[in-house]
Amino acid sequence: MRKQIPSIKRLIILLVWIVVGLGTLASPALALTDEQKFLSEVWRVVDRAYIDDTFNHQNWWLVREKLLKKPLENREQTYEVIQQMLTSLDDPFTRLLKPDQYRTLQTSTSGELTGVGLQIALDGEKGKLRVIAPIAGSPADKAGIQPADTISKIDGVSTEGLSLDEAADRMRGPVGSRVILTVEREGRAPSDFLVVRDRIALNPVIADLRTVNKPGSGEPVKIGYIRLSQFNANATTEVAHAISRLEEQGAEAYILDLRSNPGGLLQAGIDIARFWLDQGTIVYTVNRQGVIGSFEAMGQALTSDPLIVLVNQGTASASEILAGALKDNKRATLVGERTFGKGLIQSLFDLSDGSGLAVTVAKYETPNHTDINKLGINPDVTIPLDSIRSDEVGTQADRQYATAVELLTTDSMVAAGAP
CATH class of the missing domain: 3.30.750.44 (Transcription Regulator spoIIAA)
Structure with a gap:
């Protein structure tokens, strides 16, 4: 019996330890607030x-x-x-959107917006608030703010250290209220722009048929001009209607103006590329696992007529997807300036309190597997953008547009049917 006592004691101690240990493991975790x-x-x-x-x-x-x-x-x-x-x-593109900010974003992609009408980004290297582009016809556009401008102050408050949403909040306000934006532009001293906030109608497409005479022969050429200002929920339908209408009117060539188009809905950019392409890759996407997906053209294009695409420093995101697809598939000639260089794709996630979360979920590459993030797309024909009034855009006073017209009225391009 004496020899068994130590074993019994050890057994009792072991049982006690197990009970205590289980009790510790089974105790409820502290509840989160x-x-x-x-x-x-x-x-x-x-x-x-x-x-x-x-x-x-x-x-x-x-x-x-x-x-x-x-x-x-x-x-x-x-x-x-x-x-x-x-x-x-x-990553400035991965960000929290408070409920009011989230509603504003959803409204802007649905086709309506209230504010100054600026698309902005943070310059990753300098940390400065940069203008991607003003929305065509918006208060900011009418005030003279241009792509690549830097906004250093909003109503006298420095933008240094502000997030995109904090800067946007300061520029929002009731219709008719005023905001002073201090703008820095290359080669010029900082200047103040008085902008009156307003409701902005986001009809993203302006289109009409223009008859231009060929140099020398004077033979008329019918050119369809389509200006696309944003890839919102209306963009795909409006561009399709514009092309169909211009085809019925006898368009022989096209100018697609993507200047100062900051992007928007990825799917809209892909769908619009299919209007111009019978076949070919539109864009590759690469996720966190390195898995490559692609979107393809898979039907008959709405037109095979020659096409010039106008781009500038404000051509970004979905606009670059469209421009890159048309360039790499040799469907269009790009004229203008190097594009913005946003090659990242965000998804929006609804949160439980009505706010939203924009998260960078993938990057994209052009059909030639070119990663354009922070690099942009170089045009085939480089023409600097002159300082012109908004009512001069798409006229002979607009050098980029005039160059496109000149290219489209050469015998070789019109006869080829494509670049």
């Missing part, structure tokens, strides 16, 4: 969808754990912490 749950919701979306699985070379799980230890007393405070978390990715 509503603010912590919301932060975790955003973290999970980025964790699952973001294109860079190194999360800018940081331990993404540890980022969440550290932030959960911060006092989160209200939703505004949580928004600020989430913004800090997203800023650590060093």
Whole structure:
């Protein structure tokens, strides 16, 4: 019996340890607050969808754990912490959109907007607020703000350190209210622009038929001019209608004006490329696993007539997808300036409180597998954009447009039916 006592004691101690251990494992975890749950919701979306699985070379799980230890007393405070978390990715396109900002974005892609009418981006190298393009006919456009301008102040407040959404918030306001934008332009001293906010009608297409005489012979050539200002929900239908109408009117060649078009819906850019292409790759997409997908032209184009595409520094995103597809498939000649260089694709995610999250989920490459992010697309014919009035765009006072007309009225291009 004496020899068994130590074994019994060890057994009892072991049983006690197991019970205590199980009790510890079974104890409920500390419940998360509503603010912590919301932060975790955003973290999970980025964790699952973001294109860079190194999360800018940081331990993404540890980022969440550290932030959960911060006092989160209200939703505004949580928004600020989430913004800090997203800023650590060093990607200005992955961002939180508060409920009012999210509604504004959804409205703009649906075809209506209120504000100054500027598409903006953060210059990654300099951290400055850069104008991609003013929306055609918008208050900013009428005030004279141009692509590649830098906005250094909004109503006297420096834009340095502001996020895109913070800058956009400062430029929003009631219809009829005023905002002063301090603009820096290459070769000029900073100047103030007074902009009166207004409701902006986003009909993205202007189209008409123009008859131009060939140099020398005087023979008339009918050119369809289509200016596309944004890839919103109306863009695909409006461009299709414009091409069909111009074909019925006898168009022999086309000018597609994508200047100062900041992009918009990816699918709209792909669908519009199919209007001009019978076959061929439109764009390649590359996700975080390096998996390459593609979108193809797969039907009869609406026209095979010669095509010139006008581009400038404000031609961005979906506009670059369309321009790159037409250039690489040798369907069009690009005239103008090097494009903006946004080769990243974002998806929008609805969040539980009515806000939204824009997350970079992939990058794209042109049909020739060219990554244009931060590089842009070089035109076939480089013509600098002169400083012209908005009512001179698409006229002979517009050198880029005039060059396109000149190219389209040469015998070789008209006879070839394509570049």
